[in-house]
Amino acid sequence: MHKAKIVCHRGASQTAPENTMASLEGAIALGAFAVEFDIRTSKDDVLYVMHDETVDRTTNGSGYFSDMTSAEIDELDAGSWFGAEFAGERVPRLDAFLDACKGRIATYAEIKLADPARVRDKLASRRLLADAWTFSFDQGIRAETRARVPDFRRMVLFEHVGSVERAVALGAHILEFNENTLTPERCSEAKAAGLLTQMFYGGSERAVFETAVRCGVEQMNIDAVNLFREVEADLLADVD
Template sequence: MTTAKIVCHRGACLSAPENTVASLEGAIALGAFAVEFDIRTSRDGVLYVFHDETVDRTTDGTGRFGDLTSAQIDALDAGSWFAPEFAGERVPRLDRFLDACVGRIATYAEIKDADPARVRDMLAARYLLRDAWTFSFDQSIRAAARARVPDLRRMVLWSHVGSVERAVALNASILEFDSGDLSADRVNAAKSAGLITQMFYDGKDEAVFEDAVRFGIEQMNIDHVELFREVEARMKSILPA
């Protein structure tokens, strides 16, 4: 039985403010294979690592992200909301965030609002492209990625494609499941088709982790990394190799 690769969802988001350099450093400290992060564009065209459509939840500012200039975003405190010791943590520009990944961790770029070609070029300039992949919930961004950046590996969701055959037809490299659509047959079919299997789960139900281990999911896009490793070790002790 193989050990699943860990993808830290928004970085080590339980111990540091999500989508910050601090959360990236936490993911590296956890020994993660990859860091998942979100990308948005400022009003004046600068790419940032940020999740929400507005800055209200995770900074001391207010307003739509895309309406703010880079100068305004650079001035935001993106850490105090999480804990006092992170006061002054900034919303990272994508270039700085990627610089901190080089030679240390693979990258999973979820594009919320950005040109996938610009993302691809920034990854390639740092020799990160080989281990990188991307996804977007925005259909137009997914289409642009397929058409314009074929060398940036793409992930699809089972909930979007509904079959392994559709994932293959879209030239996906990774097929991600969630707890509601995971099954041994689907995972095995994906592997047989040459797809990497991944699961997203931001909860901590051990039964969900047990299924992921039992079915042989190859990559876990999760928040509760240490709990998953505990469950994985327990399952390995009782399941056949």
Template sequence: MKKARIICHRGDSIRAPENTFASLEGAVALGAEVVEFDIHTSRDGVLYVIHDEAVDRTTNGTGLVAEMTSSELDALDAGSWFAPEFAGQRIPRLDAFLDACVGRIVPYAEIKAADPGDVRDMLARRGLLRDAWTFSFDPAIRAETRARVPDFRRSVLYKHVGSVARAVELEAAILEFHPENLTEAVAAEARAVGLVTQIFYAGNDPVVFEAAVRSGIEQMNIDEVDLFRQVEQQINSVSG
């Protein structure tokens, strides 16, 4: 079986604070092909790589990203909460984060709150648009992306679309499963019509990884990269 492509969820978030330059460097060091990250917009229109709408969980600050200025966000420590050795990590500005991806790793941009056209253009200026893709849990952002920037590759969730046919109708490039809705038959159906198959799983159950490998999932959006590679290697060595 072909080895699956690794997407480091929020970077190497097992070993470094999520959505920081440290977690990006960790993903590169792991040999991941893709880094997944989240985007919010500051009060003065600057795009940042951060998961939550508030800074409270992953920085030493408090408040909503959308209500803070870029100077306020730039001053926050986004590493000490994870471990003392990461003190001084900052919330990355998206432009600098993408600069650090060029020639090293493919960006997978989950838009929490940002103009998809702005994200698309930032990728295009760096030669990253062809391989990158995007997703949003916000249906309005998903619709806007499809309508305004159709050349920005998009993934859809199986739990949202409910069928391979619907994913094709929405002109998706990637169909992402969760463990509870993954079957070998549906994954094969998706691949047969040209969709890239992907699974998101933030846990560490080897049984889930085994099911993904046996289903021929092409991209793994995960935290536990080393464990997945162990499971994959065991299965491939037997089947090979």
């Protein structure tokens, strides 16, 4: 067994407000291999790091993100909801977020609503593309990414494709499992087919992490980084 690479889901989201510069810095401080973040487009066509369709949950504003201009978004407080010490944290513009990633951490760009070619070009201009990958729950965006930016590495979900064979046929580079789809056989099959294996898990059950370690998942897209490392260390020590 080998140590998995850590992908911080929405940054270090257990210790800082998700999808902010603070959560990015937290992910880097944790020694993560990559940061996962979400991308949306403002009404006036500026790209931002934001998960939800509305700003209600993670800022002091309200309304649909796509209905807001960049001037309005830049005024939002994206930190106070998480803790008073993060008051004044802003919704990051994608440009600034990627600038802060350069030379420090790899990037997993989940596109909620944005032109994948624009995202790809912003990564490429900063020499981040080689270590970057992308995914979208929007089928149209996934198809557009395959067609227009074939050099942008793509991830697929096992729950979407249903088989390793289908992931390969789609030209995927990374196959992501969750706690319901991960099995040792599927993980081994994916590796044999040349796919990088990843697991998403937003919870903190030790048994789930133990399964991931025993299956040999290569990348963990998670929130509870410290707990995973504890479980992993215990299992690797048993092997030694």
